Amino acid sequence: MISHRHQSLGLRGWLAALALVALCAIANGAARAASLEPLEIVTKSGVQVFSVEVARTEEEKTTGLMYRKELADGKGMLFDFSPEQQVSMWMKNTYISLDMIFIRADGRILRIAENTEPMSTRIIPSNGLAKGVLEVAAGTAQKYGIRPGDRVAHPLFNSH
Known part of the structure; x- marks a missing residue:
């Protein structure tokens, strides 16, 4: 059970990292458009x-x-x-x-x-x-x- 929980946290961490990358890309696009x-x-x-x-x-x-x-x-x-x-x-x-x-x-x-x-x-x-x-x-x-x-x-x- 514990190893499954760690995998789940790992997946959540990975998804959080992907979300952060997506937000940075959006922010970069907004910054470019805002210049x-x-x-x-x-x-x-x-x-x-x-x-x-x-x-x-x-x-x-x-x-x-x-x-x-x-x-x-x-x-x-x-x-x-x-x-x-x-x-x-x-x-x-x-x-x-x-x-x-x-x-x-x-x-x-x-x-x-x-x-x-x-x-x-x-x-x-x-x-x-x-x-x-x-x-x-x-x-x-x-x-x-x-x-x-x-x-x-x-x-x-x-x-x-």
Whole structure:
């Protein structure tokens, strides 16, 4: 009986360790998601401030906002495509409609693809050289009057 009890405690200990590992993984994910950076867009009607996650690694850029069910107003994801280049995006495995804001190295908005189609594999090109792409909830560009030529302030872009 005693040896069975020790095995049981061993199993409980093992399960507790697994639970701790899972909690640490969740906390790491939350910490990564919580590391937001400010980004400002200067429009004709004023400055709009966003809190953005920055996708710098290939894995982060490939995953982007895939599988997310919502994106709050004022939040977004900034993709770093340094150096400036032709950029193509798509909405594969992306459940929410987005506005994609293509930004040149000087921080000026090149193009905006509004209200993109969720789950689509249709290619959405930058139509010019872009250093970054800001993804925000669909309707954001129209809501705040964000237009091509507006200036984006973030350390990724050279300020002129």
